[in-house]
Amino acid sequence: MNRMVRIVPWLIVSVFALEVLVALRPRRDGEWWMTEFGRLPVLLNGRVQPLDSVGRNSLLQMRSTSDVPLENVPGWQFWRHPPKLRATEWLAEVFFRPDRADERPIFLIHHPELLSALNLQDRGVERSGLRYFTYQELRPVLGTVFEQARQAARLKDPQRTPYQKQVLKLANAVGLYEQLKNSVQPETTRDLYRLLEDYRAAIPAGVAAARASTSGNAADDDALRKLSDLARQFDRVARMARPMIIPPADPVDKDAWRNLGEAALEALQTGTIHPAVEWYAHMASAYVAGDAARFNRAVGDYRAWLAERFPQQKAKGRAEHYFNQIKLFLRATILYIAAFVLAVGAFVTWGAAANVSEALRRAAFYLVVLALTVHTAGLVFRMMLEGRPPVTNLYSSAIFIGWGTCVFGLFLERAYRVGLGSAVAGLAGFVTLLIAHNLALGGDTMEMLRAVLDTNFWLATHVVVITLGYSATFVAGGLALAYVALGVFTNLLRWPVGQQREVSLGDALTKMVYGVVCFATLFSFTGTVLGGIWADQSWGRFWGWDPKENGALMIVLWNALILHARWGGLVRARGLMNLAIFGNIITAFSWFGTNMLGIGLHSYGFMDAAFHWLMAFNASQLAFIALGLLPLRWWRSFRPTPPAAEPARAPQPQLSPL
Amino acid sequence: MGSWAHRIYACLSSVRLTVALLALAVVLVFWGTMAQVTQGLYKAQNDFFRSFFVYWQPAWSAWRVPIFPGGYLLGWLMVANLLAAHFRYYQPSRRKIGIVLIHSGILVLLVGQLLTDLLAVESQLHLRHGETKNYSEASREFELAIVDTTTPERDTVVAISQHRLARGGDVEIATLPFTVRIREYLPNSSLTDRPTEGYRPIPATTGFGTGLWWRRLPLETDPDRRDVPSAVVELVTREGSLGRYVVSGYFTRPHELTHDGRTYRMELRQTRYYKPFFITLLEFRHDRYPGTEIPKNFSSRIRIVRPATGEDREVLIYMNNPLRYFGETYYQASFDPDDQGTVLQVVRNPSWLAPYFGCVIVTVGMMIQFGQHLTGWLARRRPA
Secondary structure (H helix, E strand, O other), rough: HHHHHHHHHHHHHHHHHHHHHHOOOOOOOOOOOOOHHHEEEEEEOOOEEEHHHHHHHHHHHOOOOEEEEOOOOOOOOOOOOOOEEEEHHHHHHHHOOHHHOOOOOOOEEOOHHHHHHHHOOOOOOEEOEEEEHHHHHHHHHHHHHHHHHHHHHHHOOOOOHHHHHHHHHHHHHHHHHHHHHHOHHHHHHHHHHHHHHHHHHHHHHHHHHHHHHHHHOOOHHHHHHHHHHHHHHHHHHHHHHOOOOOOOOOOOOOOOOOOOHHHHHHHHHOOOOOHHHHHHHHHHHHHHHOOOOOOOHHHHHHHHHHHHOHHHHHHHHHHHHHHHOOOOHHHHHHHHHHHHHHHHHHHHHHOOOEEEEHHHHHHHHHHHHHHHHHHHHHHHHHHHHHOOOOOOOHHHHHHHHHHHHHHHHHHHHHHOOHHHHHHHHHHHHHHHHHHHHHHHHHOOOOOOOHHOOOOHHHHHHHHHHHHHHHHHHHHHHHHHHHHHHHHHHHHHHEEEEOOOEEHHHHHHHHHHHHHHHHHHHHHHHHHHHHHHHHHHHHHHOOOOOOOHHHHHHHHHHHHHHHHHHHHOOOOOOHHHHHHHHHHHHHHHHHHHHHOOOOOOOOOOOOOOOOOHHHHHHHHHHHHHHHHHOOOOOOOOOOOOOHHHHHOOOOOOOOOOOO | OOHHHHHEEEEEHHHHHHHHHHHHHOOOOOHHHHHHHOOOHHHHHHHHHHEOOOOEEOOOOOEEEEEOOOOOHHHHHHHHHHHHHHHOOOOOOOHHHHHHHHHHHHHHHHHHHHHHHHHHEEEEEEOOOOOEEEEEEEEEEEEEEEOOOOOOOOEEEEEEEEEHHHHHHHEOOOOOOOOEEEEEEEEEEEEEEOOOOOHHHHHOOOOOOOOEEEEEEOOOOOOOOOOOOEEEEEEEEOOEEEEEEEEOOOOOOOOOEEEEOOEEEEEEEEEEEEEEEEEEEHHHHHHHEOOOOOOEEEEEEEEEEOOOOOEEEEEEEEOOOOEEEOOOOEEEEEEEOOOOEEEEEEEEOOOOOOOHHHHHHHHHHHHHHHHHHHHHHHHHHOOO
């Protein structure tokens, strides 16, 4: 019996751990060296990143997924894994065979008004209620799309209707796709290497003819025309290409990346073609011809060349590619929700089957530890890739808030082994990572920081401390939710917990919430004032009543209010819980709501669809507060019961220290 | 009488008042933040936070009804509450050190912020490439400047603030041989050179601008725009009037006039703060990340020359790295669209160190206080 309590949790957690380990294996290439191709470094958004990230972030912006399924499998058949194009494979197709890429369903349109305006209701591929369209399908309506988008672009964001926002988003996605199609070669080309060879051959005569004609001598018009026709093709790439895929000629000048078109046009001056251009041309021609050996040779040769001249950039490409591939935050999300389910299971079975409950509780705890390990690994990996402290934008703040919440949750679980800490950690980890996932749909999450944010010192102090303050406030609110739910619907609050069974669960929760609110006050106050000092350093005023500052101040004031109300005896356990739940609303406003106002110095962008979610969240919290305000005699935990029903002898699962 | 005082004292020192004030502050901050969306940062800030009451003005009347305590009132009440509570409950004890530290730090913060509001002066220094200035300009305040330019070596400046202009009437200045009579002053205005609906002719008689039309505009609420005032002033001597002049923030050149053998320039310009040193912009840089429009860095390399001490040096000001000099702080604030000029924010704030001290004191206090809770809790949990 005891053995089951001890062994089963380890079994559960090792299954999950094994899954994580399997995912960590580096991927092997098949016939085509697509993984190697995906690792090649390019410059985009001001930073060196692998081609895989270019493909992944573009797909996320257009399709909200990071790969393209090749078969349409109904969503409920979750056991079937249809073959799919990974981000890199898709990008290679867009680069080299745009005609085929035009047939892939990659544009997600879900706004019904937009669908009917474009007359697309019965086209496209439907999956789980969402409609995806190919470029070919959209081609007839692109004129309308761009015209509507031009109108929308003239307005400021808050003035746009949801329809206009969606049309603008679609236009951006199409524009992005068209840029990608012309990033290596003009989209009509089928043999880039031939084109390049012709161009190289035409340069000497063409340049001589051009010189002659400018100096007024007799010029070879044919040679000139031939060269300018060829150069025009590369000029198209120079103007349209999105990533800058050709590294600098001189490794010292590390920002001087160019796109392929620009690099090819340079040959008109220098007479020589950058070797990277040639390798990309080989890749393109080999891809079209289906010649895997030639493609692999080009990738391999280019890789060797990079290793010698750009070892850092090559390593960066490789590392980020691996980071993309292992998807640590996705794994952590799964682990968190599993832990939450197990922790809830532990509560449900607490009275009925003490041993099962204890086994589940332990399994949940181990899983949270595993999830937190994976989460931490992802966080540290990201910090190393970026060379930055953990929080640099809204996306990373979600990841870090989740992380902080789980750390708090684990501490609480260690203190009172009742499964509540694990439940809060699991739920918060799951929700925050889900929020982060949705924020990532906006594009590159490792974008460069604007000048004012470009200071690791303040990012590491102010931003980290204030984010921990958000985390702590959410933990207090989460525990308070548990208190109200357990108190109203169950009698668990009366049950003794702790090592000596010395306190009731209700009292233990009260102490936890109080303690966490103390930490929340400390972190949010210190973080807010540090933010003020940063503002004093960069803008010349300590406090400017900017929405984000005000949001932080509200959290500090609210936490201070909770503490004073408690110390002054104005509230007791139940009042404390209701105040803590309201803290969730204030923190959510400060974290997200202030960004939605679209004003002030902190509004560096983002956010809008999340507004409805925020309102729904607030409504749910108010519902809990209403529940918490019910008279105590309606609470199952506080209902007077005949002494016989008292859990005089609480179930005594084996509670050895972990 | 005595019992009344006692009751007020009891109320003022009660924790109920603390909680009430904190709750009111949360509401005020939220309300003030939301108001920024419609009213703009600047106006909302003045209405909600830099005032004793939040007023409600019915659309049909000029009455303003106070409906909610403003930032100043709550701030003062918090200070009073804090002092009264400590006076009433204070017992010297080691366990109270944390609380005392926290609250004295908060006092430092509140008082420091109040002093900042009262004493801080913000202005801007706009320099084109190679330009030298010995003054900065207020971004929202204007002044009527009358400059005696008779002697070529030295200008003598007399300035009348916009607040004085708004009051109207006569301004007599000992160093000027005439009185400045303020005929009309529009705090925010629009000018045009042809008859236009809603505009009326400017009642000026002398100098340029006599044929113009003007109208009064409501005060700006958008923080990115500012009010541009205009006025008509009459210069009056004992012998009679020298004429009515129109002055406006829109004009880029001053009126030139001669009286009694002395020459003057007169203009309505942004209020200037003169400094005993000269600043020259040597170089402004605006770097972007390669292939993007995301700014990577703004920086201004300037030269400071202070004749009195013979000081002459170069300084680099960039984001998050201001220059602190002569009781003022110079920040990289903005730049010209062509990247050939820089705008430095100049802040004189004698109490700028208060938040630094306050923050440290409160944080140390909280660590002591909550550390005591934590260790106590851990000790109690330890199995006997």
